[in-house]
Amino acid sequence: MDKKITIAIDAMGGENSPYKTIEGVKLFLKKNKNNNDFVLNLFGDEAKIQKSFSDLSLSDKPINIIHTNSIVSDDETPLTAIKNSKNTSMWNCIKSQVDGDSDISLSAGNTGVLLVISRMILKMIDNVNKPALAGLWPNEKGMNVVLDLGANIECNEDNLIDFAELGSALFKSIFPNESPIVALLNIGSEEIKGTEVLKKAHKKLSSLSNENNFIFKGYVEGNNIMNGDVNVIVTDGFTGNIALKTAEGTAKFITNNLKKSLTKNIITKISLIFSYISLKEFKQKLDPRKYNGAIFLGLNGPVVKSHGGTDPVGFYHSIDLCYKIVKGDLMSQINKNLNHLKGD
Amino acid sequence: MDKKITIAIDAMGGENSPYKTIEGVKLFLKKNKNNNDFVLNLFGDEAKIQKSFSDLSLSDKPINIIHTNSIVSDDETPLTAIKNSKNTSMWNCIKSQVDGDSDISLSAGNTGVLLVISRMILKMIDNVNKPALAGLWPNEKGMNVVLDLGANIECNEDNLIDFAELGSALFKSIFPNESPIVALLNIGSEEIKGTEVLKKAHKKLSSLSNENNFIFKGYVEGNNIMNGDVNVIVTDGFTGNIALKTAEGTAKFITNNLKKSLTKNIITKISLIFSYISLKEFKQKLDPRKYNGAIFLGLNGPVVKSHGGTDPVGFYHSIDLCYKIVKGDLMSQINKNLNHLKGD
Numbered sequence: 297m298d299k300k301i302t303i304a305i306d307a308m309g310g311e312n313s314p315y316k317t318i319e320g321v322k323l324f325l326k327k328n329k330n331n332n333d334f335v336l337n338l339f340g341d342e343a344k345i346q347k348s349f350s351d352l353s354l355s356d357k358p359i360n361i362i363h364t365n366s367i368v369s370d371d372e373t374p375l376t377a378i379k380n381s382k383n384t385s386m387w388n389c390i391k392s393q394v395d396g397d398s399d400i401s402l403s404a405g406n407t408g409v410l411l412v413i414s415r416m417i418l419k420m421i422d423n424v425n426k427p428a429l430a431g432l433w434p435n436e437k438g439m440n441v442v443l444d445l446g447a448n449i450e451c452n453e454d455n456l457i458d459f460a461e462l463g464s465a466l467f468k469s470i471f472p473n474e475s476p477i478v479a480l481l482n483i484g485s486e487e488i489k490g491t492e493v494l495k496k497a498h499k500k501l502s503s504l505s506n507e508n509n510f511i512f513k514g515y516v517e518g519n520n521i522m523n524g525d526v527n528v529i530v531t532d533g534f535t536g537n538i539a540l541k542t543a544e545g546t547a548k549f550i551t552n553n554l555k556k557s558l559t560k561n562i563i564t565k566i567s568l569i570f571s572y573i574s575l576k577e578f579k580q581k582l583d584p585r586k587y588n589g590a591i592f593l594g595l596n597g598p599v600v601k602s603h604g605g606t607d608p609v610g611f612y613h614s615i616d617l618c619y620k621i622v623k624g625d626l627m628s629q630i631n632k633n634l635n636h637l638k639g640d
Numbered sequence: 641m642d643k644k645i646t647i648a649i650d651a652m653g654g655e656n657s658p659y660k661t662i663e664g665v666k667l668f669l670k671k672n673k674n675n676n677d678f679v680l681n682l683f684g685d686e687a688k689i690q691k692s693f694s695d696l697s698l699s700d701k702p703i704n705i706i707h708t709n710s711i712v713s714d715d716e717t718p719l720t721a722i723k724n725s726k727n728t729s730m731w732n733c734i735k736s737q738v739d740g741d742s743d744i745s746l747s748a749g750n751t752g753v754l755l756v757i758s759r760m761i762l763k764m765i766d767n768v769n770k771p772a773l774a775g776l777w778p779n780e781k782g783m784n785v786v787l788d789l790g791a792n793i794e795c796n797e798d799n800l801i802d803f804a805e806l807g808s809a810l811f812k813s814i815f816p817n818e819s820p821i822v823a824l825l826n827i828g829s830e831e832i833k834g835t836e837v838l839k840k841a842h843k844k845l846s847s848l849s850n851e852n853n854f855i856f857k858g859y860v861e862g863n864n865i866m867n868g869d870v871n872v873i874v875t876d877g878f879t880g881n882i883a884l885k886t887a888e889g890t891a892k893f894i895t896n897n898l899k900k901s902l903t904k905n906i907i908t909k910i911s912l913i914f915s916y917i918s919l920k921e922f923k924q925k926l927d928p929r930k931y932n933g934a935i936f937l938g939l940n941g942p943v944v945k946s947h948g949g950t951d952p953v954g955f956y957h958s959i960d961l962c963y964k965i966v967k968g969d970l971m972s973q974i975n976k977n978l979n980h981l982k983g984d
Contacts, residue, residue: 434893436896446827449827449834449835450835481882483790483793483881483882491793491794491878518881518883518884518887518889519888519892522890522892533827534879535882537827537862538825538879538882538883539882541863542863543862543886543890544862545865546866546890546891547890548866549778549779550926551894552780553922554898557919563917573908575902577901582894
């Protein structure tokens with residue numbers, strides 16, 4: 297029998313937890329009830345977790361509850377976290393990866409602390425200098441992986457090349473039937489555009505591209521991130537964070553204004569009767585909960601950060617993301633990509 | 641009698657010109673037919689311009705046509721432009737500002753060349769080191785000024801402070817009844833977040849803020865650019881360009897998907913009958929032609945760059961923007977702001 301996919305879940309992190317996390321777990325169990333290739337290790341206050349499951353019998357479910365008696369607070373700074381976090385659900389969750397008990401960790405807790413603890417426990421992959429936060433972002437043909445979304449304010453060309461390798465490995469693990477097509481986010485598509493770091497990264501990536509672990513397509517501009525011509529967008533953490541949040545803000549602005557327009561008067565409200573199903577599909581496609589989960593890459597094990605404010609559906613999607621990442625064997629994909637780098 | 645607002649227009653720049661530019665001029669004349677406080681100086685091929693006016697008699701219109709016999713090509717690089725551009729419509733357009741014949745210039749031609757020529761002819765304002773490209777960007781309460789949108793890939797803290805002063809002067813000239821509220825675009829709202837340059841700029845701007853030329857509100861994140869709490873967004877040209885284009889791409893992605901949803905089947909098409917007017921208003925609010933026109937700031941005279949691919953309506957909006965900028969006396973607003981800076 298194959299080894300099962302084991303996901304370590306910090307049941308206590310984020311708002312409304314463990315209610316939110318356990319409802320997410322229930323949803324995952326429901327959608328995978330005919331599936332017996334996974335185990336969920338839940339870390340946190342055992343009594344509260346049990347209570348959240350309430351009516352659900354766990355005896356026949358692939359669930360382990362591992363009791364921990366403290367929680368990383370949202371006010372904790374990364375600096376104090378190291379000292380204070382050793383008995384927390386977050387710490388023990390990630391620790392279980394090193395102990396060989398889990399393949400991946402998921403937490404909706406304090407981002408800064410999660411990054412520091414993960415790095416401390418899992419350690420960086422040899423020859424990768426900086427870890428990156430990667431996210432999913434819809435495009436016209438499917439989905440992008442975008443990184444770095446904010447782990448590193450400044451990056452050099454070697455960091456960007458690592459991110460290209462890590463990001464394309466992540467893309468391949470989540471979408472095994474598609475090919476990663478990498479581009480560097482820039483302010484123009486011509487080779488001479490952009491910062492010195494980008495020009496150097498462009499040159500190095502161009503010389504790697506015939507190895508076929510991914511296709512390198514040069515630069516992509518902000519307005520083309522979502523057109524589907526490329527699907528792994530590489531940038532430094534400052535630019536990536538600005539781009540992601542600007543896209544979120546723009547989407548919110550447009551949907552707010554659309555809502556105002558369509559509920560403006562009785563006639564537009566009548567229109568909603570006819571467009572209800574179609575607008576619901578539209579809304580679902582853009583639902584940010586579907587893209588919930590930033591993946592922390594570059595460590596000796598994958599860690600997924602759920603949005604702290606998400607709801608059970610959002611948390612379910614991040615459990616599903618963890619499942620896909622392990623099923624697609626992210627760590628082997630990364631090793632393959634990085635070995636190829638070393639060979640150059 | 642007051643001096644008239646005189647706008648120099650490069651009639652030949654951009655796609656489909658002079659047809660596009662002259663149709664834009666016609667629209668401006670129509671909307672301002674009861675208004676006699678302006679003159680439009682049109683630079684370009686006189687015969688072609690006359691032909692584009694066709695049926696319209698110019699004898700009683702506030703229009704001067706100044707013949708020039710060449711055009712800046714779209715393939716021209718800024719480096720070759722200086723040598724080749726002296727007889728072009730673009731060059732003569734900007735030159736008329738120095739000669740005292742125009743208050744502002746407008747061109748839909750080659751951006752790089754326009755920036756180089758403008759800087760060469762108009763020269764930088766004393767004590768401003770780098771010019772900036774500013775743009776208008778809608779928010780929930782009205783409009784933002786965002787700068788720099790791409791003139792400078794790298795900026796230091798003094799450049800950002802200049803941009804704050806220039807941008808708030810621009811905001812005040814276009815929206816005389818509102819107060820400029822400045823923020824630095826960053827990846828977090830806490831003071832410790834971001835690059836060293838941003839932290840230094842934050843500190844300096846905080847110490848200036850009680851002078852009341854503008855209110856400084858600290859940092860703004862990408863997702864809050866459009867919520868209307870601030871209205872002058874300051875950033876370096878790399879970040880600004882990425883943010884603007886990402887917003888454009890996101891808006892396009894969402895409206896494309898909305899269109900698909902609402903034309904999916906006969907039932908959703910029926911809904912369009914009821915929501916037609918309201919959706920039309922929604923579309924108009926987001927119409928990028930309304931925000932057409934990037935303003936080149938920091939020179940001894942304002943220059944507006946229209947999008948090269950815009951249509952007559954878009955070009956009309958950039959003429960209207962020029963009119964507002966001069967009416968609001970941008971150059972005095974800038975002097976006021978910069979004098980206050982010097983006093984520190």
